[in-house]
Amino acid sequence: MQHIIDRFISYVTVDTESDASSDTTPSTAKQWDLANQLVDELKAIGLTEVTIDENAYIMATLASNVDHDVPVIGFISHFDTTPDFTGANVKPQIIPNYDGGDIVLNKELNIILSPNYFSDLLQYKGQTLITTDGTTLLGADDKAGITEIVTAMEFLVKNPQIKHGKIRIGFTPDEEIGRGAHKFDVEKFGAECAYTMDGSQIGELEYENFNAAGAKITFKGKSVHPGYAKGKMINSMLIANKFISKLPKEEVPERTRGYEGFFHVHHIKGEIEETVLELIIRDHDKRKFEKRKELLHKITKKINKKFAKQFGEDIVTTEIKDQYYNMKEKVEPVIHIVDIAEQAMKELGIKPLIKPIRGGTDGCQLSYKGLPCPNIFAGGHNFHGKYEYVPVESMQKAVEVIVKIAEITATKK
Incomplete structure (x- = not known):
C-alpha cells in the first residue's frame, strides 16, 4: 500500500x-x-x-x-x-x-x-x-x-x-x-x-458518453440615452435573457441525471450593444442531440424575425461546434x-x-x-x-x- x-x-x-x-x-x-x-x-x-x-x-x-x-x-x-x-x-x-x-x-x-x-x-x-x-x-x-x-x-x-x-x-x-x-x-x-x-x-x-457541442451566441443592440429611449433602444442583455428563457427549464445539469441531456449556460458577458452567451449541449441520444442544436437555430430565427424591421439585420448570430460524440x-x-x-x-x-x-x-x-x-x-x-x-x-x-x-x-x- x-x-x-x-x-x-x-x-x-x-x-x-x-x-x-x-x-x-x-x-x-x-x-x-x-x-x-x-x-x-x-x-x-x-x-x-x-x-x-x-x-x-x-x-x-x-x-x-x-x-x-x-x-x-x-x-x-x-x-x-x-x-x-x-x-x-x-x-x-x-x-x-x-x-x-x-x-x-x-x-x-x-x-x-x-x-x-x-x-x-x-x-x-x-x-x-x-x-x-x-x-x-x-x-x-x-x-x-x-x-x-x-x-x-x-x-x-x-x-x-x-x-x-x-x-x-x-x-x-x-x-x-x-x-x-x-x-x-x-x-x-x-x-x-x-x-x-x-x-x-x-x-x-x-x-x-454524451454527444457534445458548444454554442456561442452573439446578441446585438442599440444604445441611446435612457431618458429618450422609447422605441429606439435595443438592450442586447435583455434579448439574451429572452433567448435563455426559451430553453427547456428542466433540461439543465442540476435537474438531470443518467441518460437525460441538457443545455448548460456557463458564460455570459454583455452590455447594451453586445452580449455574448456561451453554452454547451449534451445528450447521449444522437437524434435528441441534433434536435437540441436545431432548437437553438429556431430560437435564433424567431428573434431575428421579430427585430428584422427595427434592427435592419440579424440581431442574433449562433455558432455551434460539435466537440465529441x-x-x-x-x-x-x-x-x-x-x-x-x-x-x-x-x-x-x-x-x-x-x-x-x-x-x-x-x-x-x-x-x-x-x-x-x-x-x-x-x-x-x-x-x-x-x-x-x-x-x-x-x-x-x-x-x-x-x-x-x-x-x-x-x-x-
Whole structure:
C-alpha cells in the first residue's frame, strides 16, 4: 500500500494545471515537469519503446511474454489537472482506517469533508483515504490513473509468470480542456483497443458518453440615452435573457441525471450593444442531440424575425461546434473488450457499475480516431475541487483490474 501512496503523492505534488486560453500543446509548460518524470520512471521499471514527442504525449511498451498471437491492448491516462480549481502546492493528507466521521481538511479555514454531505465516504469506512488540505484540488483526476497503470506495469515486469500479450501505455496532456486526444498518434500507439483509467468510484465501467457541442451566441443592440429611449433602444442583455428563457427549464445539469441531456449556460458577458452567451449541449441520444442544436437555430430565427424591421439585420448570430460524440457507436462492434473488463472485475470480487458517462474522456475521441476505448474506474471522488479524495484500496483494486485484463486477453480464445 505504501508504494502506491508514495507514487501517487510524487505525482500530485507536481502542478500540471492546463489552460484553455493557451494555443500550445501542452497548454502549460509546467506539464512537462511531470511528463519528463514519468518518462524516467517508465524506463526505470523496465518498459521498452519509451517515447515522448514534441507535444508531451508519452508512450511505452511492455513486451508480450507468450508465444501465441494476442491482441495488443493499451491503457491510457492524462497527467494534466483541471483549471477549474488550483493544483499548485498540493498538500495531500493521509487518513488511515477512516472511521466514518467528519474529516477536517483545514482547521484554520473550517473546511470539512463530511459524509453528511458526501455520503459516498461511508463506502470506505476502515480504509485509507488521501484527501486535500482544503486549499487545492488533489489531482486524482487523473494521477490516480497514472499511478495505477505504472504500478500494474511494474508488477507485471516483476512477475513474468503472469502471462500477457504486448501492452502499450499512453499518457496525455490537456485532457481537462478537451484536447487530450487531439494529437494522440493512434497509428504509432499500435493497439487494437485501449482502456482509459479515468473513472471515479470503484467498479465503474463506461462505454457510453454524451454527444457534445458548444454554442456561442452573439446578441446585438442599440444604445441611446435612457431618458429618450422609447422605441429606439435595443438592450442586447435583455434579448439574451429572452433567448435563455426559451430553453427547456428542466433540461439543465442540476435537474438531470443518467441518460437525460441538457443545455448548460456557463458564460455570459454583455452590455447594451453586445452580449455574448456561451453554452454547451449534451445528450447521449444522437437524434435528441441534433434536435437540441436545431432548437437553438429556431430560437435564433424567431428573434431575428421579430427585430428584422427595427434592427435592419440579424440581431442574433449562433455558432455551434460539435466537440465529441458518444463512443458507444464505436465500442459496441467490439463489445468483447467491455466484457473482458467486466469479467476481470467480477473475478476480483468487484461489482461492475456499468453506466453512461455524463461527460467525455480521451477515450470517446480516441474511439472515433480508430482506437475503441472504454473507461474504467481510477477510484477518486469529488473531482475538480477541494473536497476531492481517493481511497488507496480503490487504487490497489484498479491495479489488479489492469493486470487481470492483460491476463484474460492473453488467454481468451
